Amino acid sequence: MQAKIILLPGDGIGPEVVAAAVRVLQAVEKKFGHSFHFEKQLIGGCSIDASGVALTDSALKACQSADAVLLGAVGGPKWDDPLAKERPEKGLLALRKGLGVFANLRPVKVYPSLVGASPLRPEKLAGVDMVVVRELTGGLYFGKPKCREQIDGRTHAVDTMEYMDDEIRRIVDMAFQLARGRRKKVTSVDKANVLETSRLWRQVTADVAAGYPDVKLENMLVDTAAMRLVSNPAEFDVLVTENMFGDILTDEAAVLSGSMGLLPSASLGSDGPGLYEPIHGSAPDIAGKGIANPIGTILSSAFLLRYSLKLEKEASAIEMAVEKTIASGRLTADLGGTANTTEVTDSILDVL
């Protein structure tokens, strides 16, 4: 198969982990006889430095016309001025919106050999296997008005949480479809005791659920969900939620697996290229040291093969190689190991 893949390494450890994933994709290309064409584009702080904006129109167009997009991470202290007009993260939001990738799938699993890497007791981690389905192109991140203004000598800032019923319906429907192929349970997370958007969310969710009598629906308030994720994480199968709730809950859920560096994600729309990125950020504290955990990005590249290129065998091969490497104990420092990014990637390539 021939495919065009846009690489958006971004900032901090982004280029380090994307380079690792590209080595793995190139090995897959060779082993399974495919032809991947890689093209690099800028996003985030490096794009601001080069052109003044976090994502140029031409970079977005290149992504829109590719088969898939693999992203590292954006951001860092250099671009963190709270009064800056252009922020690296703005490029990422524009990319997600521009690709129409409304569904961000973030699976959380616990590898048996890494049970000790989590601060939770091993018995709490038994049976943990969930997918967080995060709404990605609406909610508090995109609602209008969004502004800062002076009112009577005081500074006023506004963000808006907004959803249309159809935006909720399509993401919840995707969660139910996913649950059908799993343990048939959907936990819809909201703040319906306070927020109007959440009350609409709950109403639409009930409506969608009626079409899936074989799947159990549970509604949970987000504060309770934050608590249950660490007190009883094995109860979750598919968890579906609003953009910002999903952002926060997935960082929390990453603690179950042992490190932020392990978690991949796939962002999908109804058509067009998918966007694949680890859930972690640019990790400025370890950037440039060559010690970043590449596994979240490598697993994201497996999702790219599975969802955008329909290469299931190849995706599974990467996942098996990652599992074997983790089991072998060749780990980066975030998981208590001594291996660097290259050594972990070499080990994955050895078993691929």
Ligand SMILES: NC(=O)c1ccc[n+]([C@@H]2O[C@H](COP(=O)([O-])OP(=O)(O)OC[C@H]3O[C@@H](n4cnc5c(N)ncnc54)[C@H](O)[C@@H]3O)[C@@H](O)[C@H]2O)c1
């Ligand atoms: N998708 C993205 O591009 C994305 C996601 C989250 C944060 N960010 C941005 O990243 C910057 C830094 O944010 P932060 O420090 O709060 O979060 P972060 O995820 O970058 O780092 C949090 C902690 O996890 C560690 N960590 C993260 N990824 C790792 C990896 N692959 N291997 C080993 N350790 C890893 C870091 O060293 C750090 O101690 C901010 O500008 C933020 O906006 C970007």
Ligand SMILES: CC(C)[C@H](C(=O)O)[C@@H](O)C(=O)O
């Ligand atoms: C960098 C930021 C905009 C981003 C988000 O909040 O979506 C990140 O935290 C993530 O989880 O991908």
Ligand SMILES: [Mg+2]
């Ligand atoms: Mg996040």
